[in-house]
Amino acid sequence: MNRIHNFNAGPAALPLEVLETAQRELTDFKGTGMSIMEASHRGKAYDAVHSEAIALYKELLGVGDDYAVLLIQGGASQQFSMVPMNLLGADEVADYTDSGSWASKAIKEAKKVGKVNVIADCGKETPTRVPRADELEFTPGAKYLHITSNETISGAQWRQFPEAPEGTALVADMSSDILSREFDATKFGLIYAGAQKNLGPSGLTVVLIKKELAAGAPANLATMLKYSTHLENDSLYNTPPCFSIYIFGLVLKWIAAQGKENLYARNVAKAAALYAAIDASGGWYRGAAAKEFRSDMNVTWRLPTEDLENKFVAEAKKAGMEGLKGHRDVGGIRASIYNAVPPKAVEDLVAFMAEFKRVNG
Numbered sequence: 319m320n321r322i323h324n325f326n327a328g329p330a331a332l333p334l335e336v337l338e339t340a341q342r343e344l345t346d347f348k349g350t351g352m353s354i355m356e357a358s359h360r361g362k363a364y365d366a367v368h369s370e371a372i373a374l375y376k377e378l379l380g381v382g383d384d385y386a387v388l389l390i391q392g393g394a395s396q397q398f399s400m401v402p403m404n405l406l407g408a409d410e411v412a413d414y415t416d417s418g419s420w421a422s423k424a425i426k427e428a429k430k431v432g433k434v435n436v437i438a439d440c441g442k443e444t445p446t447r448v449p450r451a452d453e454l455e456f457t458p459g460a461k462y463l464h465i466t467s468n469e470t471i472s473g474a475q476w477r478q479f480p481e482a483p484e485g486t487a488l489v490a491d492m493s494s495d496i497l498s499r500e501f502d503a504t505k506f507g508l509i510y511a512g513a514q515k516n517l518g519p520s521g522l523t524v525v526l527i528k529k530e531l532a533a534g535a536p537a538n539l540a541t542m543l544k545y546s547t548h549l550e551n552d553s554l555y556n557t558p559p560c561f562s563i564y565i566f567g568l569v570l571k572w573i574a575a576q577g578k579e580n581l582y583a584r585n586v587a588k589a590a591a592l593y594a595a596i597d598a599s600g601g602w603y604r605g606a607a608a609k610e611f612r613s614d615m616n617v618t619w620r621l622p623t624e625d626l627e628n629k630f631v632a633e634a635k636k637a638g639m640e641g642l643k644g645h646r647d648v649g650g651i652r653a654s655i656y657n658a659v660p661p662k663a664v665e666d667l668v669a670f671m672a673e674f675k676r677v678n679g
């Protein structure tokens with residue numbers, strides 16, 4: 319087997335154990351004589367997969383029956399539209415924070431639906447960062463506040479979440495850091511995440527929603543875009559992305575088996591090792607995010623020149639490390655170190671960074 323160190327931003331590394339289980343079960347899922355991909359989404363075998371994944375997601379996030387888990391398609395990008403379409407009337411206001419690429423895409427879609435108040439904007443600051451909770455000035459009566467918990471492209475992450483005032487729901491795009499660290503999910507009205515960073519394969523978007531929030535959509539909203547449709551039908555109104563949900567379930571079981579506390583501590587240690595390597599380089603490697611807001615999931619940095627950055631990416635690839643090229647919008651280097659990226663991958667990258675600087679610095 320030749321598994322490389324995978325630092326892709328998304329789709330991203332999956333736990334090897336998950337892939338091996340899927341491989342074992344691929345042609346005969348638990349004695350059914352068929353793959354789970356070939357099974358009816360209304361049948362017994364799939365039903366167990368579906369409901370176990372939902373139950374475990376709620377358990378890992380520590381939420382009760384006042385929340386529902388919706389398994390939808392369309393990516394996190396579709397949630398940029400579904401959130402305002404369901405929660406925001408044309409004359410109502412939603413507060414948004416702008417922290418960079420993903421937040422600004424969410425803002426763009428919300429503006430098509432209702433009134434948007436950008437109550438903190440640091441999307442274009444360098445070094446990059448997200449707003450501080452105490453910088454926010456809420457709009458009285460705002461239906462919800464939307465934040466992007468981790469800016470995957472720039473590598474900045476909310477370290478402490480804001481608390482929305484009574485009557486304003488807290489909504490977060492957690493596509494790239496859901497289940498990577500401990501936080502109080504019960505403070506949120508809605509959390510959405512495209513699965514392909516930390517939860518599984520692409521094709522699935524996981525929405526955790528406080529049930530009371532699903533009721534407010536306008537009657538003429540398209541059936542498939544209504545949260546209430548998915549809630550009332552247990553995400554089985556139509557055919558769900560069965561195989562992605564199956565892998566999602568395996569990833570959740572893997573998280574539970576690691577012990578999420580251990581996994582979260584491991585995430586902190588991995589990020590700390592990379593940032594230490596950057597900071598120990600005497601400015602040769604320059605972290606792209608302000609220190610206070612450095613992401614534990616997407617570590618971004620620059621080298622003295624773009625030529626050196628290209629060389630770094632090319633030589634790392636030769637050394638068995640892929641996915642290190644920064645997003646095309648911002649350049650530089652990005653190491654995405656989600657839950658499934660083992661500490662050994664980070665150790666090898668740190669060693670490679672030291673050697674690369676010794677030779678080229």
Ligand SMILES: *Cc1c(COP(=O)(O)O)cnc(C)c1O
Pocket residue numbers: 328392393394395396420466468469470491492493494512513515
């Ligand atoms: C990747 C990503 C998205 C877009 O996800 P899609 O599933 O490709 O639509 C949105 N927000 C964040 C924070 C992301 O990391």
